[in-house]
Amino acid sequence: MPKSDHGPGSAAELLDVVVRLNRWVTHHSDWPLPLAQVRVLSQIDEWGQARTSDLARVEHCSQPTMTTRVQRLQARGWVARASDPLDARATMLTLTEEGCAVLADARATRARVLEALMARMDAPERESVQAATRTLGALLDIAYAHRRHEQNKTP
Amino acid sequence: MPKSDHGPGSAAELLDVVVRLNRWVTHHSDWPLPLAQVRVLSQIDEWGQARTSDLARVEHCSQPTMTTRVQRLQARGWVARASDPLDARATMLTLTEEGCAVLADARATRARVLEALMARMDAPERESVQAATRTLGALLDIAYAHRRHEQNKTP
DNA sequence: ATAATTGCATAGTCAAACTATGTAATTGAA
DNA sequence: TTCAATTACATAGTTTGACTATGCAATTAT
Numbered sequence: 001m002p003k004s005d006h007g008p009g010s011a012a013e014l015l016d017v018v019v020r021l022n023r024w025v026t027h028h029s030d031w032p033l034p035l036a037q038v039r040v041l042s043q044i045d046e047w048g049q050a051r052t053s054d055l056a057r058v059e060h061c062s063q064p065t066m067t068t069r070v071q072r073l074q075a076r077g078w079v080a081r082a083s084d085p086l087d088a089r090a091t092m093l094t095l096t097e098e099g100c101a102v103l104a105d106a107r108a109t110r111a112r113v114l115e116a117l118m119a120r121m122d123a124p125e126r127e128s129v130q131a132a133t134r135t136l137g138a139l140l141d142i143a144y145a146h147r148r149h150e151q152n153k154t155p
Numbered sequence: 156m157p158k159s160d161h162g163p164g165s166a167a168e169l170l171d172v173v174v175r176l177n178r179w180v181t182h183h184s185d186w187p188l189p190l191a192q193v194r195v196l197s198q199i200d201e202w203g204q205a206r207t208s209d210l211a212r213v214e215h216c217s218q219p220t221m222t223t224r225v226q227r228l229q230a231r232g233w234v235a236r237a238s239d240p241l242d243a244r245a246t247m248l249t250l251t252e253e254g255c256a257v258l259a260d261a262r263a264t265r266a267r268v269l270e271a272l273m274a275r276m277d278a279p280e281r282e283s284v285q286a287a288t289r290t291l292g293a294l295l296d297i298a299y300a301h302r303r304h305e306q307n308k309t310p
Numbered sequence: 311a312t313a314a315t316t317g318c319a320t321a322g323t324c325a326a327a328c329t330a331t332g333t334a335a336t337t338g339a340a
Numbered sequence: 341t342t343c344a345a346t347t348a349c350a351t352a353g354t355t356t357g358a359c360t361a362t363g364c365a366a367t368t369a370t
Contacts, residue, residue, distance in 0.1 A: 011269035012262055014288045015180060018173050019197075021291055024298050025170060027213065042174075053317060060182065065358050067319060089317045089366045107167055114166035120297050129294065132287035133169045136176055139284065142275050143179045208348060220327055222350060244335045244348045 029113045031106060040069055041078060041095060041103045049092045051084075078102055184268045186261060195224055196233060196250060196258040204247045206239075233257055 026035070036059070043058055044050045056066035070093060073079040078099030084090040095103065118126055181190070191214070198213055199205045211221035225248060228234040233254030239245040250258065273281055 010266065011273055012266035013292075014284065015262070015265050015269055017288055017291045017295060018176055020295055021173055021298075022177055023194075023213070024295065027215065051317075052319095058178075058182065062359055063318070064320080064360085068357080071319095087317080087367075091318075107170070110170055111165070111167035114170055117294060117297055118166055121294075125290075125293065128286070128290040129169065131283070132290040133172055135280075135283040135287040136172045137168075138280065139272060139276075140172060140175055140179065143176075143272055206348075207350095217328055218349070219329085219351080223326080226350095242336075242348080246349075 025110050025113050029109045031109055033102075033106065037069060037073060038103065038106045040066075040073060041099055041106075044079065044093055044095050045100070045103055049094045051090050051092065055093070073099070180265050180268050184264045186264055188257075188261065192224065192228060193258065193261045195221075195228060196254055196261075199234065199248055199250050200255070200258055204249045206245050206247065210248070228254070 031038075039059060040055055043055055047054075052066050052070055053063050055070070056063045059066060061069075070079060070081075074081060076098075078096055080094050080096050080099075081091045082094065084092050118129060121129070186193070194214060195210055198210055202209075207221050207225055208218050210225070211218045214221060216224075225234060225236075229236060231253075233251055235249050235251050235254075236246045237249065239247050273284060276284070
């Protein structure tokens with residue numbers, strides 16, 4: 001039993017559960033690739049296209065670090081670069097077909113681990129999981145909507 | 156819109172939501188400490204006490220790496236080591252009072268970010284979030300129960 | 311037009327992870 | 341019991357990878 005504990009239904013508890021679910025799935029899906037690279041692929045996929053500096057910001061790393069990461073992904077043929085017609089300084093990064101496939105594979109590998117768990121649930125429990133997914137999705141929508149209100153912060 | 160997509164209510168979607176929620180909270184709570192160290196504290200807290208090699212296993216790193224991490228935590232006075240009376244080779248790691256406080260602080264910092272989000276929800280929505288927390292907790296219970304059945308794997 | 315800014319790349323330093331190996335304690339077999 | 345095998349952890353040395361500082365080219369502002 002953990003020493004520290006928190007009330008039921010609290011935000012802290014949700015975070016705790018989310019972190020542990022993440023960790024469990026990561027632990028039980030052996031994936032040869034560095035997770036940091038997969039996250040970059042995932043971000044580019046989410047945005048359709050992205051700039052190096054944007055990726056550095058969301059990945060919480062410096063811009064040179066992201067530059068080298070992207071170079072590695074490009075060397076593997078998973079990311080393509082095209083110059084932005086509106087701004088010749090910037091380079092728009094997109095996923096290649098192979099990059100999409102690798103990302104899909106990574107996601108499927110992780111999903112299978114979770115599916116194996118859900119297979120041990122009965123129908124109403126699985127329905128609860130789907131409801132939970134929708135609920136957390138709604139929470140994320142609020143987060144992303146909220147983000148736009150605070151984009152002018154002091155650096 | 157992302158190129159790759161998956162069906163609603165699927166395990167993949169749950170993982171996606173969970174990862175993004177995690178990332179959003181991490182991104183919006185500025186914490187001066189390396190997250191890897193907090194995760195170690197969290198694991199020791201979860202187990203009450205732990206060995207270096209156990210922590211290395213769950214943290215997906217080599218044993219020497221975990222040794223140095225633990226040494227850093229011990230140097231900060233957050234982790235205490237005691238020799239296992241049943242096995243003089245092993246050292247049992249526990250959280251100190253300060254370590255507990257640091258961990259609680261880290262969790263509270265992250266929780267506040269999520270609470271700010273939930274404050275923008277109405278009562279029934281918050282109730283849904285609590286239900287989601289319980290559901291994912293149940294999923295984790297299945298995971299942890301399942302773990303005991305596969306502890307004799309081929310390395 | 312020129313200064314300031316922005317986006318990315320490169321250079322160099324440093325922290326941190328890994329492999330290989332060593333030491334001490336425990337377990338098992340002859 | 342005694343000696344080999346195993347286990348838990350620590351140490352040494354190498355290498356990967358992240359950061360700061362800086363440079364160059366394109367863009368924006370005055």
